[in-house]
Amino acid sequence: MRFDTVIIGGGLSGLTAGISLQEAGRKVAIVSAGQNAMHFFSGNFEDIGPARDRVAALFAAAGVRTNAMDGLQLMPMGSFRPASLTLEDVTVFPDEHAAEKALIVNFTGFHDFYGTFIAEALEKAGATCRIRFVHLPEMEHLRLSPSEMRSVNIARAMDEHWEKVVGDIRILHKDEDLIILPQVFGLRDAAVLDKIRTALPARVAFVGTMPPSVPGIRTQMLLKRRFEVLGGTFLMGDEVTSAALHEGVVSSITTRNLDTARIFADHFILSSGGYFSKGLVTTPTQVIEPLFGLDIAFPENRNDWYDADFFAHQPYMDFGVKTDAELHAIKDGQPIQNLFAIGSVLGNTRKEDFGTAAGMAIRTAFAAADTIKGGNV
Amino acid sequence: MKLQEYTASAHNFEECMKCTICTAYCPVVPVNPRYPGPKQAGPDGERLRLKDPYFFNQALKYCLNCKRCEVVCPSGVKVADIIQSARMKYGNEQPRLRDRMLASTDFMGSLARPFAPLVNGVTGLGITKTVLDATFAIDRHRTFPKYSGRSFERWLKRRAKEQAKFDKQVAYFHGCYVNYNYPQLGKDFVKVMNALGIGVQLLDKEKCCGVALIANGMYKKATKNAEHNVGALQKAVDAGLTVLTTSSTCTMTMREEYPELLKVDNAGVRDSILLATRYIWQLLESGAATLKFKENYRARIAYHTPCHLERLGWGIFSTELLKMIPGVEFTMLDSNCCGISGTYGFKKENYEASQAIGKPLFDQIKSVNPDFVACDCETCKWQLEMSTGYTVKHPISILAEAIED
Structure with a gap:
């Protein structure tokens, strides 16, 4: 089997690179070992920097709408995070004074959204808050199994019954200028978000829940569909088992499902993610990139990987695959000519050039795709 | 300090990190509130069941065994295998007559085949559907698959000599469906293989792969079929033949479910069982044959x-x-x-x-x-x-x- 480019990992960075290359007419395959960290996505492309307009256009073509606006995102624990590009689900505030009065609405029995944390934080900034619960008979079945009162299951019910909840909230609402809801709307169709905003008598902020992330799942599905509509091949639930590397060039890979049917390509992109996705793996003494054995810098003493203060910056989050200026992955000190590393597998090793987090995932994806297409980095 | 370096657990269940992604993609959860979902039915429930089998939940029977949870799991947990194994180990529900009938695809097929026109006529009748619905709880909306008057095996046996003339040979695991219900697919397969210059042989007596037996709790019969089939497949493999199939489910069952669920060792034959589409695609891509x-x-x-x-x-x-x-x-x-x-x-x-x-x-x-x-x-x-x-x-x-x- 032969492709122009094979991408290992089907998360945010892999899909962005894949779509970018398919749009340029390249033949691309993505090998994805299960779903990815998009399912934990807050909806905020932090550190997106100069790639803001470009990613907004790429996402718009996939049916994913974004807000290009500088400001702050209200987080699930009541803190604020800077934003310059977000999914349309996210309400961006100019400063931490988000409201005079806020109505925080949750669903009875939903334990993955903590109104009290949000209320405490907003009250510190001078707001008054009320927390109220809504309940629909149509959701009663979710409570049969307490472990399944989860964001996605509620979102499915909301796809059908969001208007009833909006009706209940209109009754609960008094004189608040902000209504805060969990992100459990628009799983199937994000158009519901605008309809809710229009139907309620105050500004609406959808705030993140515990995983899985409803906006993240919707975005993942739309990006994957876009990649496939452009002619890309997405191998879901498969895993790369070996790579043929000879004199600094990768010629082919094998996968668990396709075994003897090798996949050949001119270029390879490693977007296998961080520790969660097993793009990086630790043993008691080492941090390893398991597929190619790429170079990673980490302190010899394991105690130096952590900070005992749980909330402090954790050094292990910085560890990642070493790359040259153009993101060629480095093994035994030498760059591999046709292998690019992008996204979380880099850790924070390229912070100065590409930032961190989701913004970094996208900016490195563009950079690698552009090098492959022969454009500018 | 003594550290456990690697986790090793049945069907990888200790790798589960409770992300709930499997539940988000389960096709049953949105439509059947009685099903607890793959995470709860699988790795979460397994922890409890290991403590005390009392925690086994009969609602696990609502699992389709579609394996979509395994396809999306970021941690490589074999969620559906955990659920099916738990049903095998702890479930005490006996298959009813209806389940036995539905599951015994080859037995029912060999019974119905000689009377195919009659059987097809009768099962298609509204009154029959009403009776099946009322007495056996087989839904009246369903139409039973038609049975063929002549089995595929018989059709191919009559052509064994002309098939043997091809230099290159493959064996064909046709499955119950091709044999009893839709021999035309088998005939189409033979036509395509012959066009590629390859002759088709039957295995030395295949049995139902067992997927319907597993789904209906008839594990002993499923294991017996698996043991028989591995023997028949081994004979073909020893003769240097690749075994091709046209059913994706039979293929998945013989390659994956035999060792994972039924504990039947298929190591000698597993890599030789291929879907025909894969085999043909590889032939065409390598340029070894053309159509x-x-x-x-x-x-x-x-x-x-x-x-x-x-x-x-x-x-x-x-x-x-x-x-x-x-x-x-x-x-x-x-x-x-x-x-x-x-x-x-x-x-x-x-x-x-x-x-x-x-x-x-x-x-x-x-x-x-x-x-x-x-x-x-x-x-x-x-x-x-x-x-x-x-x-x-x-x-x-x-x-x-x-x-x-």
Whole structure:
């Protein structure tokens, strides 16, 4: 089997690179070992920097709408995070004074959204808050199994019954200028978000829940569909088992499902993610990139990987695959000519050039795709 | 300090980190509130069951065993295998007569075959459907698959001599469906293989792969069939033959379920069991053989990937083959379960859930409005034809009609 480019990992960075290359007419395959960290996505492309307009256009073509606006995102624990590009689900505030009065609405029995944390934080900034619960008979079945009162299951019910909840909230609402809801709307169709905003008598902020992330799942599905509509091949639930590397060039890979049917390509992109996705793996003494054995810098003493203060910056989050200026992955000190590393597998090793987090995932994806297409980095 | 360096647990269940992604993609959860979902039924429940089998929940029977949880799991947990193993180990529900009938595909087939026209006529009658619904709880909306008057095995045995003339040979695991219900698929397969210069042999007596037996709790019979089949497959492999199949579910069962669930060692034969589409695609891609297609062939095809093919990860071979045919306009349908899941959808208690699961797929097919749907699975074919009105063809049958006679 032969492709122009094979991408290992089907998360945010892999899909962005894949779509970018398919749009340029390249033949691309993505090998994805299960779903990815998009399912934990807050909806905020932090550190997106100069790639803001470009990613907004790429996402718009996939049916994913974004807000290009500088400001702050209200987080699930009541803190604020800077934003310059977000999914349309996210309400961006100019400063931490988000409201005079806020109505925080949750669903009875939903334990993955903590109104009290949000209320405490907003009250510190001078707001008054009320927390109220809504309940629909149509959701009663979710409570049969307490472990399944989860964001996605509620979102499915909301796809059908969001208007009833909006009706209940209109009754609960008094004189608040902000209504805060969990992100459990628009799983199937994000158009519901605008309809809710229009139907309620105050500004609406959808705030993140515990995983899985409803906006993240919707975005993942739309990006994957876009990649496939452009002619890309997405191998879901498969895993790369070996790579043929000879004199600094990768010629082919094998996968668990396709075994003897090798996949050949001119270029390879490693977007296998961080520790969660097993793009990086630790043993008691080492941090390893398991597929190619790429170079990673980490302190010899394991105690130096952590900070005992749980909330402090954790050094292990910085560890990642070493790359040259153009993101060629480095093994035994030498760059591999046709292998690019992008996204979380880099850790924070390229912070100065590409930032961190989701913004970094996208900016490195563009950079690698552009090098492959022969454009500018 | 003593550290446990690697986790090792049955079906990888200790790798679960409770992300709930499996539940988000389970086709049963949105339609059946009695099903606790793959995370709870699988790794979470397993922890409790290991403490005390009392915690086994009969609601695990609502699992379709579609394996979609395994396909999406970021941690490589074999969620569906955990659930099926728990049903085998702790479940005490005895299969009812109806379940035994539905599961015994080869027995029922050999019983019905001699009287095929009569059986087909009777099972198609409204009154029969009402009786089956009332007495056996087989849903009245379902039409029983038609039985063929002459089995595929008999058809191929009569042609054994002409097949033996080809220098290159393969063995064919046809499965119950081709043998009793739809021999035409087997004939199409033989036509395509012959066009590639390859003769087709039967195995030395195959039995039902056992997938329906597993689904209906008839584990002993399933294990017996698996042991028999591994023996028959081994004979073919020892004779230097690759064993080809046209059913994605039989293939997944013989390759994956035999060792994982039934604990039947298939190491000697596993790598030699291949879907015909994979084998043919590899032949064509390597240039070892060619197919001559009709010049005027035209078809707008929408392709549905069956769950078990998704699990095998081999859908790409079927889709690449179809795209190779000149004159084909190809649409890939979104990856969704059709809802039938073998015998599951035939049961009265599952009918509504079964149709609700398939609805997004039915709707998409209607909006694409293809000439016909392509799919590698026999039970998806029944479900999609009944629920959408579109004809469903196997990729091998499409190849057979697209090549020069």
